[in-house]
Amino acid sequence: MPELPEVETTRRGITPYVIKQQVQNVVIRQASLRWPVPLNLKQKLKDQTIKDIQRRAKYLLFVTQAGHLIIHLGMSGSLRMVKNKAIPNKHDHIDIVFNKKTLRFHDPRRFGAVLWTSKDPLQHKLLKNLGPEPLSEEFTGAHLHQHAQGKKINVKPFIMNARIVVGVGNIYASESLFLSGIHPQRSAGRISLARYEILAENIKQVLTHAIELGGTTLRDFVREDGKPGYFANKLNVYNQTGMPCPICKNPIKVRTISQRSSFFCVQCQH
DNA sequence: ACAGTAACCTGTTTGC
DNA sequence: TGCAAACAGGTTACTG
Structure with missing residues (x-):
């Protein structure tokens, strides 16, 4: 969740x-x-x-x-x-x-x-190998670019790997790639530093915005008081299969990448 | 070292 | 309508 x-x-x-x-x-x-x-x-x-x-x-x-x-x-x-x-x-x-x-x-x-x-x-065993916090200054496009060198893995599972950067799960991976115009299946090693700088910035933006709205409630996420988060209203692509892309109006597609549903616009993301 | 897959578990949605 | 398959916000552990 x-x-x-x-x-x-x-x-x-x-x-x-x-x-x-x-x-x-x-x-x-x-x-x-x-x-x-x-x-x-x-x-x-x-x-x-x-x-x-x-x-x-x-x-x-x-x-x-x-x-x-x-x-x-x-x-x-x-x-x-x-x-x-x-x-x-x-x-x-x-x-x-x-x-x-x-x-x-x-x-x-x-x-x-x-x-x-x-x-x-x-x-602790579970925490000692974690990558940087996405909202820290340590997390930059250069960091992503550096760790992507020689890697063939799709960029979406790459940014979801907690050894690379923590905190980016399935929702915000799709959202930040959309905002960056990057196709989720592009090879991590074949993305320029300039595009990684845009991606890092969008990851920070989307996470910050989601925190401000109390997170995303899709089914059962509740805050401590039982209320939902309101970022679900702001999703551009996640769970939006068939809906018009906010930019070009083409229908949003869904595809399984590394066992996870990935949502994107074929027109806007390359 | 890396990439891909299976596994952990229950509840809900989807499709025949 | 009923039943079974597919799928769900995460992460580790195993395979080749």
Whole structure:
């Protein structure tokens, strides 16, 4: 479900409710997620105070004195603040209970992850090989161009590779390629530096815009308060098969590239 | 090193 | 209408 804007929207939404709050209890109803939820999570988290919530790629990092709680939402995960007495629904796998409210992790497909580390979270196996944040100065067209040299992979899966740049998922990959006039199946190694500079800029723009609108709700993404994000109204090509291209009015096409649906305009993208 | 594919899991949509 | 196949916002792990 969530790409970077949805994870960032979640982070901003829940932060006011959990910052400086002490964990009263941890309830694990389902420990079988993408990786097993640590059996000692309750023991680690209980009585800890959440100092901050940071984000690296699509991982949320809950900072405490004793270590970091790492949460990834996978394809269908969401975090919501609920009343402490709220009765759990199906797929409400984990509760982090605070004094006033409860943070509830919901994830039907269970591709998400809830982990704990006492060490530097950035050195965690899942985080240490990640590429730059797309909204950082480190991420540039030159960065993309440099890493694309000699690569035959299609540019769409290339920009979705978290070792190259993090946070660009299936929606925003299609959207940023459209804005850049680049065909999703062009070989990554055969794109000029000038075009990569345009692409990097468009990735930043589209992610920033999506964050401002609270992310994209296609089916079940909800913010911490249960409301949707409004970027779905702004999509140019994603999920727009057959609709007129906003630029040339030709119908938008869909094609499977690297096992993912890709949406584009044959007229405007080369 | 790289490219392509299968896998993890459940719910919803699509097509016959 | 019913049933089965296809598909869904992510990422790792395996294959050749």
